[in-house]
Amino acid sequence: MNPAQSKPNHEPPLTDSPWFWAYLFCTGGLIALLLMSNKYDGRQPQIERQMAARQAGGQAVSGDAGPVRGSTE
Numbered sequence: 259m260n261p262a263q264s265k266p267n268h269e270p271p272l273t274d275s276p277w278f279w280a281y282l283f284c285t286g287g288l289i290a291l292l293l294m295s296n297k298y299d300g301r302q303p304q305i306e307r308q309m310a311a312r313q314a315g316g317q318a319v320s321g322d323a324g325p326v327r328g329s330t331e
Contacts, residue, residue: 272278
């Protein structure tokens with residue numbers, strides 16, 4: 259009998275590979291992004307409206323004279 263044929267082939271487990279863990283981590287991250295995208299898609303327009311309102315309010319307060327100085331200045 260050939261010695262090479264009598265030895266069992268011991269391959270390391272799949273979880274020993276860093277590529278397995280990189281794939282698993284990236285897949286989990288993509289799934290999390292997909293699950294959370296609806297939350298952020300609905301929130302972004304609200305944040306943009308708030309920013310526009312703050313800018314309009316700041317321009318109304320400052321007028322043509324420029325920015326208003328704070329009470330501590």
